[in-house]
Amino acid sequence: MVVLTLEAVSRWSIPVLVFFFLLLGWVRRVPVYEAFIQGAGEGFQTAIRIIPYLVAMFVAIKVFRVSGALEIMAHACAPVLRLFGAPVEILPLAIMRPLSGSSALGLATELIKTYGPDSFIGRLASVMQGSTDTTFFVLTVYFGSVGIRRYRHAVILGLLADLSGLFASIWICNHLFK
Template identity: 40%
Template sequence: MRLSDLILPILIGGILFYGLIKGVDIYSEFIEGAFDGAKSAVKILPYIVAIIFAINLFIQSGAEEFIVKTLTPLTSLIGFPPELLSLIIVKPLSGGGSYGVIKTLLDSYGADSYIGRCASVIMGSAETVFYTAAVYYGAVGIKNIRYTIKVGLIAHVASIVAALVVCKYMF
């Protein structure tokens, strides 16, 4: 047995032991925490459903495909593989959707191909900006998100540029 296999049981046991020492009713605190977690899940469910609907609408309407076709000549001109455009477009919208795109890319080109490696770097360096903002701001009731989306998209573009530089010079 490895030490890493013991970390979680030791951590949980330590928390339970600490609670017993402090005289905390561990079971009732656990139930209260689980109840609060369930309330939070119910509270954010409409936001999750709305963002999933919007993402599916974006993809199924052909908007994503239109953007990819429109940008392909430009990306080919600068030496960027157009196969990665779908991943770059879907990643700020949905983690699950981007997982589907990367799975398709890896199945088609292989994990050790240039496209597979670049897709992996992009997947690890970008964030689901719209999904994260919708769910977290929706959960706490924030209506005015101010600069969140703008800054998130700037960070997304910066991460894509950095990922492409890494792909260009490392692979």
């Protein structure tokens, strides 16, 4: 039942949104086609402007992971997480989550498949995946699109958002599923 509702929402929301935007435009006598073309022109420049930022970030993240530095960092952090009742297996996911969305989803899927979706690790990995964000992707793309190079406290706030999401996930999973 809940699954069906979730599926329905994710299937319907985009078409409904577009329908609503255009209907509203029509009712308010906006020349919808001309307005669309006028706005759409910006899309290309915005996407192109992001390229240097994204290449810088992708190269750094990929080399960090492929070299094995990620595993070393995971081992170094293990004692801290064990203190909070998190299994060591989820560490690579915890570190990868703010850096790269697609690799984090890959890691989470692997954990869920290996340990089973209804195991403690599977549930924790699911909650973690849903409750933290790819902070570096967001920072890179959002600031890149308007040419900002000095990020100020946005980096710290973003990382603290991930960290607090991570610890909140561990805490709630320990309470509900153990």
